[in-house]
Structure formats: structure tokens, C-alpha cells
Amino acid sequence: MKRGGRIIIQAREVLQIEAQGILDLVERVGPEFERAVEMILQSKGRVILTGIGKSGLIGRKISATLNSTGTPSHYLHPAEALHGDLGMVSADDVVIAISNSGYTKELIQIIPNLKDIGTTLIAFCGNPESPLARESHLTIDVGVEREACPLGLAPTTSTTAALAMGDALAVVLLGRRHFTSKDFRRFHPGGNLGTMLLSKAGETGLLSDGEGGSDGGT
């Protein structure tokens, strides 16, 4: 087989596996997801994303999406949390902890402190029997059947699945908060989309007040 042929086959396999990982989540969105949305809507605080490694990076992206779609959020590094950053968490906040295995040591370590503060804890986790899932108020199942990367060298499908679930959460919250284009302009003045929104405010049909929406990236 030609080298180029194998490269393309391999790349397609990875995309198929990751796409399948997201599609598998569709059936699993149920009452827990609804409860998570209600918990966040009812909280007076912020949504705090936490996780380490690739899951931490996914947490940062979900936090950014929540911020730009009307849900105040920030990221908390679990290791820094133990060295003072827990001060940014209050009882009114909802913490979303991301870990595919549910055994991430740094996350497990901060759970007693989060409980002590009295915050609500939601797990994005692939293992419902793990310590993280057991200790959380609610677990959103983001487990996948197959990773695209061999030997556990880097999480691939599992982080994609967590990211997609985070997007689902942000978009549902956006709708429930009656987020408007005016709100979006306020949070997103930069980039191509911000410029377009500022110059065409009130004229464009891209985001109509009361309908909500999300950008295509800037």
C-alpha cells in the first residue's frame, strides 16, 4: 500500500472513532443532564470548570464557551486549588470536574474541600463507579467505547466527548437564559464576529434578539 494511502486511512479511522464517541452520547443525555441545567440555572454563583492535563484544557474551553454565552464561569486548576485558589470557590458556585477515569488524584484531593465549602459538584466522567462519580452530586456520563490514540498515550475520543457535552450544556443554558444578540455583543466585541455584530447591530439576521445562537469562531 502507498504511504499516502495508509495515512489517509488512519486519519479517517481516527475521525470515525471520535465521531462515534460523540454520537454515543446522544442516547445518554437524560434526566441527569436536565438536573445539571437546573442546578446551574438556580445557582447564584459561577460555574467553575476543573480538570488536569487534557481534561483541564477541555475545561478551559467549556468555561470560555459558557462565558461567551451568558453563564459566568472560570477555570480552577486542581493543584493550584490546594495552594490557595480554593478561595475563588463559594457555596453558591457549581463545580464541574472533568475526568474520564474518575480516579484523577488531584481532583479527588480537592473534593473534601469543595464539600466543606458547600459547593455543588457535577462530574463529567466516563466511569460511574469511580470515586469522583460517587462523591459528586450528579454525574454526566461522558464515557466512550474506543480511544483513537493507542496505549493511553493521549486521551482523544474521551476529551472530544467531554468537550461536546460541555457545548451541549452551554447551548442549552443559552436558550434557557433567553440570551440575546445584545448580550452576545456585550461579551464578544472582538474578532470578526464582534466587528460584524457592532457594525450591523440591529440589521443582521445572524442573531435575532430572543433567539440566541453561537458563533462559528473568530
Place this chain on the structure above:
Amino acid sequence: MGREVLMEERRPPKGLIVDLVTPLCDTGGIDKRSLNSLLRRALPHVDGVLLGSPRIGEGRALDLDCRVELLEHAMALIDGERAILFWISGESSEETKEILSALEDRVSTCAYKGLVFWLDSPLCYHSNRGLSAYYEKITSLARNPFVLYNDPGLIKILDKALKRTNIRTNILKELGGMEGIKGLVFCGSLVRANNYQRCLRKRSDFRLYDGGETRFLEHPSMSGVVSMGANVAPEIWGIITSASLGMWKDDDPSRLFEMGTLLKDLLRIYRENPVGIIKKALYDLNVIDSPACTPKTEPFHGNATPLVEFLSHHHLG
């Protein structure tokens, strides 16, 4: 009611299932001492043991008495420490039911408390047509749950005029809804693996093991793998499986990469004739007392020196 609870509680393990060679005496019976030696070597590193499988376990050539003897010895040696998967398929539905009945009786007689799953390759003796009705019946006859085994390569080598070599996806969807069926060992294309996965989505407790070692080493299933190589290198297979499932934390990822490459090299050495080569290597390493195979097994006239040298070189022997 009591039986239903039992079925619900019994879930096949996640992780590494060793597809164990069947150690035979030169006279043909099960070699209990060698079985003990094999199990003691593998058990600390595996999550389950597959016995009498159709390929490396030579299950197609083991008669009923031999199968019962193998299960009985294995239960005594494993003693609930790890899950047992036992291949039960016969040449026909009737023969499979007969095998199942004899094995179920032996589990009951021994009052075995550990997990036992019946591994069945239905397309070896039954077409896709009527398969759901067949499993409704056969699972109702069993006290222990089933794991299915889909291996198109196995069906092809059978001397039968079979139209299909895979369980049809819509049939699997029906089978996946049965409480008595807990998982599937899958060999085949990635496209079919995705289709199967899609049809089993609603069953979050269902295990979908990789039956092919190469597939697992490239794109691992999060249920785990059924491995022949774990007969000779159980520790490394255990580490690689744990790492692939995100359960192994190593400070040095390059070590994992090296171990993965090593397992691929190992696979290349034995894949031509896994039963013959692995048995001969285990015999040369004094793990089993005889490299004897069943008369129906493809003869191996070569020597297992490359495998033994490879294992010794990497301190795996």
C-alpha cells in the same frame, strides 16, 4: 426473581482477558499441573481468563469430557479470583445445548462462587435467522450469563456453506436487549465495530471487547481485549491494557510506547501459528510439561526459538 438478580449482578470484567492455551498431556487429557502453572503466571496481571476458545484454546477439537474437565480444574485453581469465560459452541444448536447443560451442571456441583460467562460463537452452528428466538431460549436454560463471540475469520475456516460470517447488526441489537447476554468479543472491521457500538448504545453495561490484538494496540476498546499474547507476556499485556484504559499512570510515556512496540513485535512472531508456536515456547520455558496439541490443530514443525529468544532478550520468560 432470585435468578434475575444474579444475572444483573454478573458483569464481565473490564480489561485484559487472557485467551489461554489448553495444556494437554501427551495422552490427550487436560494437564492440570501445567494449567496451574499457566494460571499462576497469568492471574496477577489479567482481569479474566478465556478457556477452550476456538482458536488458541483448541476448543473445536475438545470433546465434552475434556471441556468439563478443563472447566472443573480451572474453577478449582482460579477459585473466584478472576472471571472465567468458557467457550461452549458445538457443531449444532443441539450439541451446544448439551455442552452448556453439562458445564452448567459442573458449575453447580462445584458450588462455584466466582464469575462464569459462557462464550458462544453462534454463527458456527446457527444462521442469523431465528437467532434472537434461539438466545431467548438458551439464556433461559442457563444460570450463568453469555458473552457473544463474533469472529468472521473463524466462520470462514469452518467447512460449512454459511451465507454470513458476522452477526447482523439488527440481530445484535435484539440480542443486546437480553439480560442474559452481557458482552461481545469482536473481531472484524472498524466500520462494523462502530455499527455494533451504535446498536448497543442503550446498553451502557455491555462489554465490547477487542478480539484482535492489533486493533486494541492501535485504537483500544474501553471494555478491554482478549489476548493470546498474554500467555507468554502477561505482565506487559496487563500494563498496556491498563494504560490503554486510562488506569495506569506512568511518569515515562516513552516506556509505554516501547512496550506497545514490543507487543506488536511479539505478535508478528507467533501469528503464523499461535497455538503451535506459543505452546512450544511455553514448553521450552518450562511453563507447561508438553507442547501437545489436539490432532485437529494445525501442526507446527518449526521451532519456537525466535519467540523464546525474544522473551529472554526482553526478560519476559
